[in-house]
Amino acid sequence: MDTPVNKKKLSLKEKYSYLTRDLAWEPSYQSKEDLFPYATYEGIKVHDWEKWEDPFRLTMDAYWKYQAEKERKFYAIIDAFAQNNGHLKITDARYLSALKIFLQAISPGEYAAHKGFARAGREFPGVGPQVACQMQAIDEIRHAQTQIHAMSNYNKFYSGFHAFADQRDRIWYTSVARSFFDDAMSAGPFEFMIAIGFSFEYVLTNLLFVPFMSGAAYNGDMSTVTFGFSAQSDEARHMTLGLECIKFMLEQDPANVPIVQKWIDKWFWRGFRVLGLVSTMMDYMLPKRVMSWREAWNIYGEENGGALFNDLARYGIRPPKGWADAGEAVDHMSHQFMLALYQWNFGTAFHTWIPSDEDMEWLSKKYPDTFDKYYRPRWEHIKKMDEAGTPFNNFGLAKLCQTCQLPTVFTEPGDPSTLCHRETEYKGETYQFCSDHCCDIFNEEPEKYIQAWLPMPALFQDPLNGDLEAWMKWVSLENGSDNGDYQGSHDQTSFQKWRAMTTSN
Amino acid sequence: MSTVFIAFQTNEETRPIIEAIELDNPSATVHQEPAMVKIDAPDELVIRRETIEEQIGREYDLQELQVNLITMSGHLTEDEDTFTLSWK
Numbered sequence: 001m002d003t004p005v006n007k008k009k010l011s012l013k014e015k016y017s018y019l020t021r022d023l024a025w026e027p028s029y030q031s032k033e034d035l036f037p038y039a040t041y042e043g044i045k046v047h048d049w050e051k052w053e054d055p056f057r058l059t060m061d062a063y064w065k066y067q068a069e070k071e072r073k074f075y076a077i078i079d080a081f082a083q084n085n086g087h088l089k090i091t092d093a094r095y096l097s098a099l100k101i102f103l104q105a106i107s108p109g110e111y112a113a114h115k116g117f118a119r120a121g122r123e124f125p126g127v128g129p130q131v132a133c134q135m136q137a138i139d140e141i142r143h144a145q146t147q148i149h150a151m152s153n154y155n156k157f158y159s160g161f162h163a164f165a166d167q168r169d170r171i172w173y174t175s176v177a178r179s180f181f182d183d184a185m186s187a188g189p190f191e192f193m194i195a196i197g198f199s200f201e202y203v204l205t206n207l208l209f210v211p212f213m214s215g216a217a218y219n220g221d222m223s224t225v226t227f228g229f230s231a232q233s234d235e236a237r238h239m240t241l242g243l244e245c246i247k248f249m250l251e252q253d254p255a256n257v258p259i260v261q262k263w264i265d266k267w268f269w270r271g272f273r274v275l276g277l278v279s280t281m282m283d284y285m286l287p288k289r290v291m292s293w294r295e296a297w298n299i300y301g302e303e304n305g306g307a308l309f310n311d312l313a314r315y316g317i318r319p320p321k322g323w324a325d326a327g328e329a330v331d332h333m334s335h336q337f338m339l340a341l342y343q344w345n346f347g348t349a350f351h352t353w354i355p356s357d358e359d360m361e362w363l364s365k366k367y368p369d370t371f372d373k374y375y376r377p378r379w380e381h382i383k384k385m386d387e388a389g390t391p392f393n394n395f396g397l398a399k400l401c402q403t404c405q406l407p408t409v410f411t412e413p414g415d416p417s418t419l420c421h422r423e424t425e426y427k428g429e430t431y432q433f434c435s436d437h438c439c440d441i442f443n444e445e446p447e448k449y450i451q452a453w454l455p456m457p458a459l460f461q462d463p464l465n466g467d468l469e470a471w472m473k474w475v476s477l478e479n480g481s482d483n484g485d486y487q488g489s490h491d492q493t494s495f496q497k498w499r500a501m502t503t504s505n
Numbered sequence: 506m507s508t509v510f511i512a513f514q515t516n517e518e519t520r521p522i523i524e525a526i527e528l529d530n531p532s533a534t535v536h537q538e539p540a541m542v543k544i545d546a547p548d549e550l551v552i553r554r555e556t557i558e559e560q561i562g563r564e565y566d567l568q569e570l571q572v573n574l575i576t577m578s579g580h581l582t583e584d585e586d587t588f589t590l591s592w593k
Contacts, residue, residue, distance in 0.1 A: 011584075011585060012583070013584065055581040055582060055583055056571075056581065056583060058568065058571075062568055066569070066571050066572055070572060073572075205576075206576050209575075209576070210512065210541070210575060210576055213540070213541075214538050214539045214540055214541055217540035217541075218539040225540050229514050229540070229541070229575055232574075232575045232576060233514075233571060233572060233573065233574045235575075235576060236574045236576055236577050239578075240581050243580070303508060304508075304510075306507070307507035307508060307509075307578065307592055308578075310507055310592075311507070311592055
């Protein structure tokens with residue numbers, strides 16, 4: 001028998017140090033400035049990269065081990081879902097509208113985040129963030145892939161899933177998420193980390209993934225819960241990285257504080273606008289709802305964000321400038337956005353509908369101060385128009401905000417009966433905005449935002465020249481199948497027919 | 506006082522982990538939500554490897570938590586024996 005050898009096991013800290021810090025080297029024939037040319041122009045001062053502590057201390061070998069396990073679990077469930085006609089177990093095919101928005105607007109954002117982190121990992125001079133960004137870049141591409149794989153099963157049966165890439169590039173409501181990521185990717189590496197790592201991951205993804213995915217489970221959608229929670233298991237690490245990055249910047253030099261504060265103000269509001277889509281998915285598109293957007297905001301926005309900003313106060317950081325306005329808007333945004341999506345539903349690659357009496361009861365209970373007063377009367381009016389055979393479609397186009405790219409459908413803070421609209425002039429051109437905060441963001445960097453691609457002007461340019469039918473073709477929207485009211489749609493009739501077949505012969 | 510939290514997928518792997526967390530954190534509140542369990546605690550929450558090992562009857566590496574983790578809040582400190590979230 002061999003004598004057992006006593007191998008000394010490395011501590012987590014030592015292992016992390018060997019497999020991370022020791023991967024770095026001092027350049028000998030190139031200067032550090034030439035190797036990392038984007039590390040200083042944003043004005044962030046770093047004195048000691050060694051101070052960067054990754055609290056998860058995850059090394060590449062452990063990373064691959066756990067990620068492989070997550071993938072095996074994920075694909076086992078996705079296979080089972082397809083084999084057992086899982087798509088017929090969802091509560092109602094209305095639910096699919098939320099998934100279509102997710103696929104068209106959010107999944108491409110995962111891919112954009114992948115590109116951004118791959119770049120940030122290359123541009124940071126410290127090895128701690130290099131390794132963490134590399135892992136996150138791989139996570140993000142995994143998220144995009146698993147989401148597309150999971151939802152491809154629905155594409156076999158339902159409309160609106162077939163052209164998400166074209167719709168990401170060209171349709172109007174996805175450009176809010178697209179422009180958010182484009183804006184982040186065209187910023188420097190430190191701002192990118194505040195945009196995605198901190199604002200999006202730490203402050204906002206809980207609102208997207210946690211109650212919405214729990215909602216997917218509640219609505220019988222096993223495949224979405226699976227990709228959602230599989231992605232979310234990486235998010236905990238991403239949030240930690242975002243928080244670590246902001247602490248690192250604030251601790252390195254007091255001169256970093258005002259720069260970081262400005263980015264927090266900007267990226268909180270940019271992210272909050274992206275969440276307008278999510279608020280509508282949660283309040284209107286889940287047939288069975290776990291919690292309202294307001295309740296989710298109270299837990300993950302007010303309480304969690306509040307704890308975070310309390311903590312950051314010791315560095316001289318205050319809550320983002322739009323914080324109070326956001327808190328007020330939470331009682332209105334899902335209603336205002338669903339009304340917008342409904343009236344322009346000839347141009348959406350998903351279905352909308354007039355909320356049922358039961359839905360409206362729920363909304364009025366969840367929004368006691370706003371729904372009955374401001375939104376129920378509008379839905380009742382729209383319902384009457386529909387019953388009279390003249391459904392409300394708005395063939396006029398709203399002004400688009402030059403910053404967040406949403407149509408200007410939101411109302412003034414303190415006055416929910418007046419549309420909020422701002423404009424500014426720059427080099428002889430007039431630009432439109434949905435809010436003071438988006439206008440302020442533009443004024444900080446006008447040369448950046450005047451270059452923004454906006455979806456509505458594309459309709460009026462050559463070769464479309466305002467031709468709606470040609471526009472639909474260009475955005476890969478199947479008129480009469482992908483768009484319009486859920487009542488009478490292919491999705492509705494197919495789902496009812498197939499579901500009936502599961503319980504009878 | 507600020508709340509820290511951690512959430513896990515509801516499954517057989519996390520059930521004993523959640524029991525271990527409840528044992529080590531008497532002030533924690535456990536919320537059962539569809540497909541997930543969220544645990545809130547005032548200011549600090551500690552997850553101990555030893556307590557989990559007693560619950561599951563085998564050796565446990567705290568990094569295994571990541572497989573079923575959904576989200577968390579607070580500053581994280583991790584070593585071989587403990588996984589701590591805090592707002593302190």
